[in-house]
Amino acid sequence: MQPYRFPSGPPVWLHSDLAPGNVLLVNGRLSAVIDFAAVGVGDPACDLPVAWNLLPAGVRNIFRAALQVDDATWARGRGWAMALVQILYYRNTNPVLVANARHVIHEVLADQPGEPPRRLAVRPDPP
Secondary structure, three states: OOOOOOOOOOOEEEOOOOOHHHEEEEOOEEEEEOOOOOOEEEOHHHHOOHHHHOOOHHHHHHHHHHHOOOHHHHHHHHHHHOOHHHHHHHOOOOHHHHHHHHHHHHHHHHOOOOOOOOOOOOOOOOO
């Protein structure tokens, strides 16, 4: 693991929540992006979780190449994608969000270069 490096470029506009419920499709094509409550200016890595949240593993490198994302920014994006807080906060109230968070975490862990995929185990609250 490499130490954190601050972004070298200027801050960029961010949506910060490009999740399945905020990206609308019509006939399989992007139609709209909604929910701009977290919009701001900052590290471009904040919008990279879409790579693990919405894209299949086979096209992530195409996405990354199109954006010309360096290794440090990609690593920060992987960190932003780790939605552990969603599992802990919503595990008893929003099972769809929790299932998606588990999926994303599995995708991030499976996408770690040079390491075998790992499984995440989060125990539910006792009844």
